[in-house]
Amino acid sequence: MLLQTTIAGSLPKPAWLAEPKKLWAPWLLEGTLLEEGKRDAMRLALADQESAGIDIVTDGEQTRRHFVTTFIENLEGVDFRNKRTVRIRNRYDADVPVVVGKVARARPVYVEDIRFLRSQTKRRIKSTLPGPMTMVDTLYDNHYKSREKLAREFAAILNQEARELERAGADVVQFDEPAFNVYMDEVAAWGIEALEAAAAGLKCKTAVHICYGYGIKANIDWKKTLGSEWRQYESTFPLLAKSRIDQVSLECANSRVPLELLALLEGKDVLVGAIDVANETVERPEQVAATIRAAMKFVPAEKLYPCTNCGMVPLPREIALGKLRALAYGAALVRREIGV
Numbered sequence: 001m002l003l004q005t006t007i008a009g010s011l012p013k014p015a016w017l018a019e020p021k022k023l024w025a026p027w028l029l030e031g032t033l034l035e036e037g038k039r040d041a042m043r044l045a046l047a048d049q050e051s052a053g054i055d056i057v058t059d060g061e062q063t064r065r066h067f068v069t070t071f072i073e074n075l076e077g078v079d080f081r082n083k084r085t086v087r088i089r090n091r092y093d094a095d096v097p098v099v100v101g102k103v104a105r106a107r108p109v110y111v112e113d114i115r116f117l118r119s120q121t122k123r124r125i126k127s128t129l130p131g132p133m134t135m136v137d138t139l140y141d142n143h144y145k146s147r148e149k150l151a152r153e154f155a156a157i158l159n160q161e162a163r164e165l166e167r168a169g170a171d172v173v174q175f176d177e178p179a180f181n182v183y184m185d186e187v188a189a190w191g192i193e194a195l196e197a198a199a200a201g202l203k204c205k206t207a208v209h210i211c212y213g214y215g216i217k218a219n220i221d222w223k224k225t226l227g228s229e230w231r232q233y234e235s236t237f238p239l240l241a242k243s244r245i246d247q248v249s250l251e252c253a254n255s256r257v258p259l260e261l262l263a264l265l266e267g268k269d270v271l272v273g274a275i276d277v278a279n280e281t282v283e284r285p286e287q288v289a290a291t292i293r294a295a296m297k298f299v300p301a302e303k304l305y306p307c308t309n310c311g312m313v314p315l316p317r318e319i320a321l322g323k324l325r326a327l328a329y330g331a332a333l334v335r336r337e338i339g340v
Ligand code: ZN
Pocket: 008, 178, 209, 210, 211, 212, 213, 214, 309, 310, 311
């Protein structure tokens, strides 16, 4: 089947698990209740995707407080008690953990989640991990004193996790690299290599997600400075086209990305963002279909996967569910048109 739908990764959490519409929202349960609550939330996130008709599903990232820091919390060599304030993505200040020694994976992080998701659905499943550069950009390094060196250490750790996710049943392992839209020189110098190292040896599909961020104020303000055309992808896509990564997830809906840049990804699967996550208006299926049709001028249908622009964790649940339905419905409209 062509035009299979998927999502960038995250979905909102139930209000009994974490405060809605908030990034880094603290858990509202503890101990065994929290563990049970996370699993129940995964069941609900999965049910929403299945009932909406999403083809390649995720766990909705229901077990994570944040897409980067929750992974880092499971590493040795990082101090979470004495946080430092740093500017992340060159955009906004955040209190982040500090690298104080050699980093190592203390335990599998999301492997049990994927094993659970695998047991709950027959659909293809995707697991998401932070990318090495985005990890480096979400902490303060007081040990390696080199973004590249630390990224390569993280790549090795991510590779251990990714191989176990594959064994646990993941059909796709995706690395989230929003930092790839900010540090273009580093992407060319070592970012792609670190990403490939993180994905080395995987037989399942590998993906990278590169976006312009959630709909938070710092990102909306940043987007206003980017001018009438967002051409960040222009320098990264040719490098990714030559890389061993199979799929690229990117932002299209309501963005100022010139769609002809998608042609630079020739040969890759393209996860086309046809759902805007920065507003609370549910798209009409016809709008989603229009975005897919526009992307099809530059990406062959057999390589195109309608997707969301980014994670939907900061949205109200009902809005996110509406957007899932619009995504599936919009893809179905185009499928009907092209007769598949
Ligand atoms: Zn994103």
